[in-house]
Amino acid sequence: MAFAPGLLAGRRALVTGGGTGLGRSIGRRFLELGASLAICGRRGAVLDAAVDAFRADVPGAVVTTHPCDIRDAVAVEAMLDDVWRDGPADILVNNAAANFLAQTHRLSARAVDAVLGTTLHGAAYCTVGCGRRWIEAGQPGVVLSILTLSALQGGAFTAPSAMAKAGLLAMTQSLAVEWGPHGIRLVAIAPGTFPTEAAVARLRPGGVEHAGVPLRRAGKHEELTDLAAFLVSDHAGYVTGECVVADGGRRLLGGARAGAQEMLDWTDADWAAQRARTPAR
Numbered sequence: 001m002a003f004a005p006g007l008l009a010g011r012r013a014l015v016t017g018g019g020t021g022l023g024r025s026i027g028r029r030f031l032e033l034g035a036s037l038a039i040c041g042r043r044g045a046v047l048d049a050a051v052d053a054f055r056a057d058v059p060g061a062v063v064t065t066h067p068c069d070i071r072d073a074v075a076v077e078a079m080l081d082d083v084w085r086d087g088p089a090d091i092l093v094n095n096a097a098a099n100f101l102a103q104t105h106r107l108s109a110r111a112v113d114a115v116l117g118t119t120l121h122g123a124a125y126c127t128v129g130c131g132r133r134w135i136e137a138g139q140p141g142v143v144l145s146i147l148t149l150s151a152l153q154g155g156a157f158t159a160p161s162a163m164a165k166a167g168l169l170a171m172t173q174s175l176a177v178e179w180g181p182h183g184i185r186l187v188a189i190a191p192g193t194f195p196t197e198a199a200v201a202r203l204r205p206g207g208v209e210h211a212g213v214p215l216r217r218a219g220k221h222e223e224l225t226d227l228a229a230f231l232v233s234d235h236a237g238y239v240t241g242e243c244v245v246a247d248g249g250r251r252l253l254g255g256a257r258a259g260a261q262e263m264l265d266w267t268d269a270d271w272a273a274q275r276a277r278t279p280a281r
C-alpha cells in the first residue's frame, strides 16, 4: 500500500551522507513524503548536485546543504547550529559511514580511526547534539541509524565497520531508554545488499552475487527508503530501541560477510589489487 503523500509533512530531517547512495535515496523519499531536508557530507559539490537532482525529482523540495566532516566534534556542533538556524530538525538519520575491505592485522591506526571516527564517533556527535537540542527545547525527535548485518554477527575483513555499527546498535538501545521520557525515539535498520557505487567498489569487488540471499536478489532502494520513512513516522510512534533487518533473509542463511570465505584465500597480490581499486575521495 502506498504511503499517504503527506506522511512526513511538517517534519524536518537531517541526513548525514545525504549526497550519495542510500542517504540520497532516503532524503529523496522523505522529500516526496512532505518533509524538508538538511544533508551533510564532506564534499560541497556532491551535496549541491544532490540538491539539483532532488529539485528536479520533487518540485518545491526544501533542502539545505551543510558541508561537514563528522569526525570533527566541533565541526558537527557548528553544522547543527547551522541546520537549526532554519528551524529545528526533528529527525536525524545517521547514514554517513566509512568502510573498506582489508586484512585487520595490517590496518594502521589511522585506518582504524578513519572508520571508527566517521561511523561511530561522527554518528555519536550528531546524535548527542540533536538530543541535547531536543531535550533543552522540550521537543520530541527520532534518530534512525543505518547499521549493517555485521553489527549483529561480526564482519570479517571489515572489522572496524562491524565494531562501529555494533556501537551504534548499543547507542540505539541505550538512548531509547534514557531519552524515552523526553519523547525521543531511536531506531535502526540493518540493510543487507543494496547496490550503491561506493558499496560495490569497496565491498563487492567481484561483483554482486545473490547465492547467499534466500530472496535471490539485491534490495531495491525503495524497499529501504519506505522502511526508513515508516520508522521515523508517527505510525511507528511506539517503536523504539529496535533494529529492523532488511536483507532478503541473508542473515538466516549464512554469515554477515558472504564473500569472506573466498577472501580467506586471497594472496597479498589480491589484497594489493583490492586496495588499488578502492576509490579515493
Ligand SMILES: CCCCCCCCCCC/C=C/C(=O)SCCNC(=O)CCNC(=O)[C@H](O)C(C)(C)COP(=O)(O)OP(=O)(O)OC[C@H]1O[C@@H](n2cnc3c(N)ncnc32)[C@H](O)[C@@H]1OP(=O)(O)O
Binding pocket: 097, 098, 099, 100, 101, 102, 107, 108, 109, 110, 111, 112, 114, 115, 148, 149, 150, 158, 161, 192, 193, 194, 195, 196, 198, 199, 200, 202, 203, 204, 208, 218, 274, 275, 278, 281
Ligand atoms: C551491492 C554491493 C554491496 C554490498 C555490501 C555488502 C554488505 C557489506 C557490509 C556493508 C557495511 C557498510 C557499508 C559501507 O559503509 S559502504 C560506504 C562506504 N563509503 C565510504 O567508505 C565513503 C567514505 N570513505 C572514505 O572517505 C575513505 O575510504 C576513508 C575511510 C579511507 C577515509 O578517507 P580519508 O581521506 O579521510 O583518509 P585517508 O585516505 O587519508 O586514509 C586514512 C588511513 O586509512 C588507510 N586506508 C585507506 N584506505 C584503505 C584500504 N582500502 N585498506 C587499508 N587501509 C586503508 C590509509 O592508508 C590511511 O592510513 P595511513 O595514513 O596509516 O596510511
Ligand SMILES: NC(=O)C1=CN([C@@H]2O[C@H](COP(=O)(O)OP(=O)(O)OC[C@H]3O[C@@H](n4cnc5c(N)ncnc54)[C@H](OP(=O)(O)O)[C@@H]3O)[C@@H](O)[C@H]2O)C=CC1
Binding pocket: 016, 017, 018, 019, 020, 021, 022, 023, 040, 041, 042, 043, 046, 068, 069, 070, 071, 094, 095, 096, 097, 098, 099, 118, 122, 146, 147, 148, 149, 190, 191, 192, 193, 194, 195, 196, 197, 198, 199, 281
Ligand atoms: N549499500 C549497501 O549495500 C549497504 C550500506 N550500508 C550502510 O548504508 C550507509 C550508506 O552507504 P552507501 O550509500 O552504500 O555509501 P556511500 O559511500 O555512498 O555513502 C556514505 C556517505 O557518507 C559521507 N561521508 C563519509 N565520510 C564522512 C565524514 N567523515 N563526514 C561526513 N560525511 C561523510 C559520504 O560523503 P562524502 O564522501 O562527501 O563525505 C557519503 O555521502 C552507510 O551507513 C553504510 O554503512 C549498510 C549495509 C549495506
